[in-house]
Amino acid sequence: MxxxxxxxxxxxxxxxxxxxxxxxxxxxxxxxxxxxxxxxxxxxxxxxxxxxxxxxxxxxxxxxxxxxxxxxxxxxxxxxxxxxxxxxGINDTSKGGRYHNKLFRDEAEKCDLKIEYAQYIGYSKTSPTDRFxxxxxxNGLCADISHSRTGVISVDLPPAPGGDNGTDGGSGIGGVGKRKSSTRKYRCDGCGISVRATKDVHLICGDCMTSLVKV
The missing domain is CATH 3.30.2010.10 (Metalloproteases ("zincins"), catalytic domain)
Structure with missing residues (x-):
């Protein structure tokens, strides 16, 4: 297929x-x-x-x-x-390959790509230029892609040590009612991917190379 x-x-x-x-x-x-x-x-x-x-x-x-x-x-x-x-032999990334440096930016821009900077990720956010x-x-490469995969794009991080199970709407104990969730939700304004964490964290969207916003 x-x-x-x-x-x-x-x-x-x-x-x-x-x-x-x-x-x-x-x-x-x-x-x-x-x-x-x-x-x-x-x-x-x-x-x-x-x-x-x-x-x-x-x-x-x-x-x-x-x-x-x-x-x-x-x-x-x-x-x-x-x-x-x-x-x-061009060292275009650092920090375990996560951070794209100016050497990568320079080579990518030579290839008609628009490269934007994102904090902690570097010069990685990529989009096509008019020339590209x-x-x-x-070269006849504008054919439509026939398929795309659907799937869950929400990710739950492991709970912090000593924390609860990180789920929303947990049962209260001893009939005292619903316990307030301790999870935080983060969302990428670019692609909409959402992530939950049990403590305040700084997250980067691997797709858009931008910081996720706490919501």
Whole structure:
């Protein structure tokens, strides 16, 4: 069922490799898998192998395929920029790969991507420029994605030590009525993902690369 979608990503990889990297990127395995908290990712290590070689994996989050095609393909190119930096010896991230630094921004902007800064995550928030949209149109990459995965996008964090079970509407003890919930709810204003925590925390949306707002 996903054959046409996979073929589109394979074709887009070839086009972007030629247009933006002078065909200098090695092949990568492109997958479509569940990734509710991320538009996409690339593995640091080569996790796929065959009789000839081994390959990095670029995953496109299955829950986010319903976005405009230019945004989905911008995610693919974002991950390809990481691949370029890896093979070129460019240290484009820090803090365990979470923080995208100015080296990543500079390389991504060379590839017609708009890169915005987000606190704690760095230069990671990615969107297509007009020139990028022209490239995908010129190369026939504007086909609609056929499928997207539905799934739960709300995440509950583990309770803090000594805290309650973190659920809303818990039963009162000894018939004293409903006990007030100690959970806090956080929401991303960009994509709407919500998270509950049993203490005040600072959270970043892995999709939009922006801070979640306490509600």
């Amino acid at each position: 996903l054959a046409s979608d996979s073929a589109l990503f394979e074709r887009a990889f070839e086009v972007f490799n030629e247009v933006y990297f002078d065909c200098g990127l090695p092949d990568a395995v492109i997958t479509i898998q569940s990734s509710p908290k991320s538009f996409g990712y690339i593995t640091v290590h080569k996790v796929w192998t065959d009789t000839a070689d081994s390959y990095h994996e670029i995953n496109i989050g299955a829950e986010h395929l319903a976005r405009p095609i230019e945004n989905v393909l911008a995610t693919l190119l974002h991950e390809m920029v990481h691949l370029f930096c890896m093979v070129s 949209i022209e490239v995908i149109k010129e």
